[in-house]
Amino acid sequence: MNTRNTRQKEVIFQTLCELRTHPTILELYEIVQKKDSSIGQATVYRNVSKLVEEGKVRKVLTKDGIDHYDGDCSNHSHFICNVCHRLFDLYDVSTIDLIQEARKETTFDIENACVLFDGVCNQCK
Amino acid sequence: MNTRNTRQKEVIFQTLCELRTHPTILELYEIVQKKDSSIGQATVYRNVSKLVEEGKVRKVLTKDGIDHYDGDCSNHSHFICNVCHRLFDLYDVSTIDLIQEARKETTFDIENACVLFDGVCNQCK
């Protein structure tokens, strides 16, 4: 008996998968609270960390210093608007070529690449 | 009289430019302390934030949640070792093609792309 499937973990994971907003822990906690008000903040912290370790959830790199999470682990990039600071998904931008190029330039074992584009979103321009 | 050039800001900027280690604020503070023990921690926080705003210093994207800073603003990427968690520079990996591709796929005004590669460094493999 190593890990257990708890109701809380399932609710947290489901919520993250439904959302397309890349919430912070606190934003996620508030939404989870509406579904089950008994779930504590520490439980959200713990389970999100576990889900990231298990590879079921991605931590999104941002410049604002606050961690954002994404329930969609499929290969895609992100865009952050420099004006409204919202995060968007960018599918259809492949990092394969980039990784290939990096492998030619270094002797490190490169496994993956995370890309964050920035600029101005449609609503802000 | 809008901004002033202070000794502290100059020391902090110089230190960041000399270092190739992408320090955190606290690591930077300790090094700055050795040069001038009168410089306070809050001053390091304040000036690094300003330098980032001014575009003289880059905030490096990492997965560890702690902000790292780079005095080298030339166009280059970073690599983080999944074993020792150290950050390395990757010059000679261009993001131009990537940005071009992203511009084709979206209507956002894409200005820049930050790339973080991960894998295993030479010493850890």
Add this chain to the structure above:
DNA sequence: TCCTTATTGATAATAATTATCAATAATATT
């Protein structure tokens, strides 16, 4: 059903960052 113990919720502790404020010092003005 019972037992073991991973997980939880609540809260305390810690760490990271920001705000406050009198003192200092950069620089524009005289």
Add this chain to the structure above:
DNA sequence: AATATTATTGATAATTATTATCAATAAGGA
């Protein structure tokens, strides 16, 4: 050069984010 103005500083308090603690609960094997 002297003075005045005020951005910046250092010290510290306040805030925020995250992690640790611990008794109570509940998942899941026996």
